[in-house]
Amino acid sequence: MDRSLGLGYLTGSVILITLLVVMLAIWYLSEKSLSVTNVLSRKVEVFYWFTILFSNTLGTALGDFLADNSGLG
Secondary structure, eight states, X not given: OOOSTTSOHHHHHHHHHHHHHHHHHHHHHHHSXXXXXXXXXHHHXXXXXXXXXXXXXXXXXXXXXXXXXXXXX
């Protein structure tokens, strides 16, 4: 079942990679650090959880892409 909104797994993965890089760039420019050991403010926590959201979704999309296109799935 294709759950990629008709974009395809590759296009969806590219979008998620872009979102992840943009989120990390905004986080770094805002905080001058990407440290997850000292999440002491709401702002850093929001950056952290959005980064987790994008990276986990990317992992799922790439896994589905590889499974569908390599015959493993």
